[in-house]
Amino acid sequence: MCSMKSIEDIRGNFPALQQNVWGKPLVYLDNGATSQKPQCVIDLVDRMHCGANANVHRAMHKLSDEATALYEGAREKVGEFINAPARENIIFTSGTTASINLVASSFCRKFLREGDKVMISGDSHHSNIVPWQMACEMAGASIVVIPVKDNGELDMEEFHRLLDEKVKIVAVEHISNVLGLVNPVKEVIEAAHSKGAAVLVDGAQGIVHCKVDVQELDCEFYVCSGHKIYATTGSGVVYGKKELLEAMPPYMGGGDMVDTVTFEKTTYAPLPLKFEAGTPNFIAQASLAPALEFAQSLREGEIAQVIEAEERKIIAYLKDELQKIEGCTVYGLGWMQQEGAAEPQWGAPGSKIPLFSFNIEGCFPSDLAQLLDKMGVAVRTGLMCCEPLMTRFGVTSMVRVSFLPYNTLQEAEYFIASLHRAVRMLR
Amino acid sequence: MTIKEIENEIVEEFAIFTDWMDKYEYIIELGKNVPVIEEKEKTEENLIKGCQSRVWLSCKVEDGKLWFAADSDAIITKGIISLLIRVYNGQAPADILANELEFIGKIGLQENLSPTRANGLVSMIKQIKIYAMAYNG
Numbered sequence: 001m002c003s004m005k006s007i008e009d010i011r012g013n014f015p016a017l018q019q020n021v022w023g024k025p026l027v028y029l030d031n032g033a034t035s036q037k038p039q040c041v042i043d044l045v046d047r048m049h050c051g052a053n054a055n056v057h058r059a060m061h062k063l064s065d066e067a068t069a070l071y072e073g074a075r076e077k078v079g080e081f082i083n084a085p086a087r088e089n090i091i092f093t094s095g096t097t098a099s100i101n102l103v104a105s106s107f108c109r110k111f112l113r114e115g116d117k118v119m120i121s122g123d124s125h126h127s128n129i130v131p132w133q134m135a136c137e138m139a140g141a142s143i144v145v146i147p148v149k150d151n152g153e154l155d156m157e158e159f160h161r162l163l164d165e166k167v168k169i170v171a172v173e174h175i176s177n178v179l180g181l182v183n184p185v186k187e188v189i190e191a192a193h194s195k196g197a198a199v200l201v202d203g204a205q206g207i208v209h210c211k212v213d214v215q216e217l218d219c220e221f222y223v224c225s226g227h228k229i230y231a232t233t234g235s236g237v238v239y240g241k242k243e244l245l246e247a248m249p250p251y252m253g254g255g256d257m258v259d260t261v262t263f264e265k266t267t268y269a270p271l272p273l274k275f276e277a278g279t280p281n282f283i284a285q286a287s288l289a290p291a292l293e294f295a296q297s298l299r300e301g302e303i304a305q306v307i308e309a310e311e312r313k314i315i316a317y318l319k320d321e322l323q324k325i326e327g328c329t330v331y332g333l334g335w336m337q338q339e340g341a342a343e344p345q346w347g348a349p350g351s352k353i354p355l356f357s358f359n360i361e362g363c364f365p366s367d368l369a370q371l372l373d374k375m376g377v378a379v380r381t382g383l384m385c386c387e388p389l390m391t392r393f394g395v396t397s398m399v400r401v402s403f404l405p406y407n408t409l410q411e412a413e414y415f416i417a418s419l420h421r422a423v424r425m426l427r
Numbered sequence: 428m429t430i431k432e433i434e435n436e437i438v439e440e441f442a443i444f445t446d447w448m449d450k451y452e453y454i455i456e457l458g459k460n461v462p463v464i465e466e467k468e469k470t471e472e473n474l475i476k477g478c479q480s481r482v483w484l485s486c487k488v489e490d491g492k493l494w495f496a497a498d499s500d501a502i503i504t505k506g507i508i509s510l511l512i513r514v515y516n517g518q519a520p521a522d523i524l525a526n527e528l529e530f531i532g533k534i535g536l537q538e539n540l541s542p543t544r545a546n547g548l549v550s551m552i553k554q555i556k557i558y559a560m561a562y563n564g
Contacts, residue, residue, distance in 0.1 A: 381479060
């Protein structure tokens with residue numbers, strides 16, 4: 001792992017990428033949904049099941065100590081990865097959806113009152129819509145939406161116009177899972193703070209593609225999943241500012257989140273355990289340590305430049321080739337939509353990640369996906385858990401390809417050739 | 428022909444395909460060419476909603492036999508629908524109810540019947556059985 005010099009070296013760490021499907025080499029382009037797992041993560045999971053499987057935090061025996069050390073070690077690693085001030089800021093959950101539910105439920109119970117507003121970005125995943133609707137219903141509050149422009153960017157003029165003192169929290173996508181554009185979250189956070197609102201950044205995609213520094217961002221909450229960034233499924237994170245997490249009531253009651261319990265009254269454990277009731281998915285959370293170490297190693301030195309160069313080529317290639325297909329609409333081109341527009345700095349607000357959603361006239365998305373599958377290419381289709389965004393663009397389905405550093409330009413080329421074949425068959 | 432005979436006929440037809448793409452090419456052709464439901468029949472009532480694609484299904488009874496018409500916005504789904512209609516059209520409700528559908532698995536398209544694919548096909552087959560139950564006896 002330490003000597004990765006090329007994309008091929010990266011790929012070598014992923015057993016799942018070495019297989020054939022339907023007799024063709026797998027071209028896995030559904031990374032927006034979940035990432036494949038590197039050997040170091042697989043080894044850790046194996047090692048824990050074989051040698052360190054015991055419930056965390058509770059028992060006075062060696063196995064439990066080992067499991068606890070790995071679990072808490074992963075918490076340290078997460079904190080380091082996003083530059084959190086302390087371990088108390090990091091709450092483990094089962095994933096981004098659970099993370100947003102936790103914040104929506106607990107924060108809103110404490111701070112949201114009748115007549116207040118929750119603001120969400122118009123490119124939100126259902127997981128960043130429904131929990132807030134549920135919280136608003138409980139409180140008698142309402143939802144306001146930051147609209148999305150035709151090029152997929154958030155309409156920041158409208159955002160500033162809609163933002164007022166009634167807004168108690170703004171929940172914004174760092175990167176939409178459909179549009180693949182880095183949103184100007186720093187601008188959102190600064191403006192929200194000036195009106196006294198907190199901000200939750202949904203980093204399900206953002207953590208994978210951007211360097212995140214929660215202290216520099218100054219957001220109240222940053223939430224993400226482990227499984228999209230090489231950890232195993234069932235791992236997730238809430239980063240929260242300590243004073244808020246202290247003030248918020250617990251989300252779930254149960255074991256491990258208590259200080260003392262009597263039948264009359266319970267006092268709660270200190271952070272972060274106050275929000276971690278029940279047996280956590282400790283093996284999945286522990287897998288965040290090797291996963292984030294792996295992700296970190298790709299962001300440093302020579303290999304980081306190799307990846308950036310490859311991703312730039314993939315983005316430019318797909319933008320051109322998709323638009324060459326007759327009747328193809330590409331969503332979320334952002335700055336690239338306008339001829340001669342200046343490119344934002346790599347990874348900065350407005351920049352595009354290697355993720356493209358599109359539709360082709362006369363070809364139904366699920367038909368394209370089935371044919372691509374038979375040629376070995378895994379893509380995503382459907383509503384992608386973003387029905388309001390689909391409605392915004394007047395469609396009920398899109399096709400999406402999403403890349404990670406282990407994907408190559410060659411795979412993008414094979415995808416485009418396969419897409420041409422599928423289109424010919426369907427028209 | 429009985430339902431089973433038609434199913435076997437389809438299985439034989441598909442046996443010639445060794446390549447997945449050829450098989451899908453054929454299903455797409457079926458989807459393109461077979462006459463399906465009339466536009467006026469594409470009502471909310473006849474709609475079976477899935478996440479990936481929508482299916483419309485209507486049913487008429489003539490001389491105790493059922494006749495189906497259907498459509499979908501996805502052409503592969505439509506191709507499979509045309510096979511289902513070929514199997515069930517003109518059959519008696521009791522025979523439809525008694526039949527255990529086998530050909531889709533045998534021609535290697537079982538994945539299309541996964542309930543989580545949400546392409547409307549599973550619901551369509553269920554709806555065919557419900558029509559058969561309603562017209563039975």
